[in-house]
Amino acid sequence: MVDPLMLLAFIPAGLALNLTPGSDMVFCLGQGLRSGPRAAVAASAGISLGAFIHAGLAGLGLGALVATVPAAFEIIRWGGVAYLLWLAVQTLRHSGQAEDVPVSNATMAFRGGLIVNLSNPKVILLVLAFVPQFVDPHAGSVLGQFLIFGAMMSFGGFxxxxxxxxxxxxxxxxxxxxxxxxxxxxxxxxxxxxxxxxILERA
Incomplete structure (x- = not known):
């Protein structure tokens, strides 16, 4: 389904993309500081699932629709802003409380990573700009290729x-x-x- 040479070209490009500091990486850093390694890994897993979902949506054409509809873009963006601000407020509300980190923190971190990734419309634009360069419509299912490349990006990011x-x-x-x-x-x-x-811009 995917040309092996194209796959080999995608691996270093995807790795370079994953190594670029961004919101996902900083979010995992914050989770690690606040709740420890387990929460950080769970947050990374949530982010990776979000990236895979973005790739699937792009393969279905829904990502392009969101990227070109200003209202949808803004709703997603401000939803993400509200969630991150809520996390900041919740952190300060419990500031100074000496307590063990509950087991549910891993689940909360996973959910938080997923929400942060899905609510960042910049990821949609990134997937739409990056993945299609490696997709060959004549090599089989376009959606299948998007999912394969999305899985590779998600694994590297994780x-x-x-x-x-x-x-x-x-x-x-x-x-x-x-x-x-x-x-x-x-x-x-x-x-x-x-x-x-x-403050991010669409372009």
Whole structure:
């Protein structure tokens, strides 16, 4: 279905894309600092699922529709801004509370990573600009090719973002659990991501 040579060309290009610092990587870093390596890996898994969904939507043509409809683009974008601001506020609300991180934090981190990725319309534009360069309409199902390339991007992103989050989790252990300094750092990370998403341009 996918030309092996095209696949070999996609691997380094996709890896370079995954290594570029962005909202997903910073979100995993914040999760690692706040809740530890397990939450960071869960957040990375949620982000990877979101990236795979974006690729599937692009293959179906829905991504192009969202990218060209201003209202849809804005609704997705401001939904993401609201969610990130909510995370920042929640972090500060519980600031200074010394408590064990509940098991459900991994589930919450996964859900958060998925929401952050899906609510970033810039990802839609990125997928639409990047993946079609490697898709050959004469090589079989276009949707199938999008899904294959999307899976590769998602897997690479999962490894890299998880590594960043685990590293951040190790740094977070140096702070006392419930440290207000750590809470303010994490809230600032989520707030900065919200600001970045709020001021991004479509092009």
């Amino acid at each position: 490894i890299i973002n998880s590594a960043v989050g685990v590293f951040a989790g190790g740094m977070g252990r140096r702070f006392a659990r419930g440290s207000r300094v750590l809470d303010w750092i994490c809230a600032s990370v989520f707030g900065a991501l919200a600001l970045r998403l709020a």
